[in-house]
Amino acid sequence: MAINIILLGPPGAGKGTQAKKLVEERGMVQLSTGDMLRAARSSGTEMGNRVAEVMDRGELVTDEIVIGLIREKLEEGGNGFIFDGFPRTLAQADALGDLLVEMGMKLDAAIELKVDDEALVARIVKRAEDSRAAGEPVRKDDTPEVFADRLREYYKKTAPLLGYYYAKGDLQQVDGMAAMDQVAAQIGAVLGS
Secondary structure, eight states: OOOOEEEEEEETTTTTHHHHHHHHHHHOOOHHHHHHHHHHHOOSSSSHHHHHHHHHTTTTHHHHHHHHHHHHHHHHSSSSSEEOOOOSSHHHHHHHHHHHTTTTTOOOOEEEEOOOOOHHHHHHHHHHHHHHTTTOOOTTTTTTTHHHHHHHHHHHHHHHHHHHHHHOEEEEETTSSSOHHHHHHHHHHHHTT
């Protein structure tokens, strides 16, 4: 039985790492809207051309286009889907819910990686220091100031989703500050491994 989940959590909480584990261990399909938009842009399809036009104008891609891309991916099938970076707003959450119902699918859980903000900032600063020490490039958003802005933006936009999925009985919380394998085990427990 395919399981469909949303991973929620601020930047740096480990959503990408956990999604990658689920892809490798369970064969789930990660639907990252950023990756999908980049792939669509260079695909040459009708939808891809629409994405390229909007992005070339420097505008944000509409929810309608993103839902269209997600529909295409869902139609390809797979052993469950991980929604990463989508939905970000209540309107997107409603649109995703409607799409899943229309396709005879359902959302099994919205999993929030709960984190301590101060510890998260410290984790990001350490990641930057480790990169520097290893002679690797440091991500430009790995400074305390930029990261704090990203954190505020996340809470402003995404916090309403936590209430939305809680009210539907879909919200599950895991300790995002635990060790990577412990976080994975908590997610596995939510998925009923």
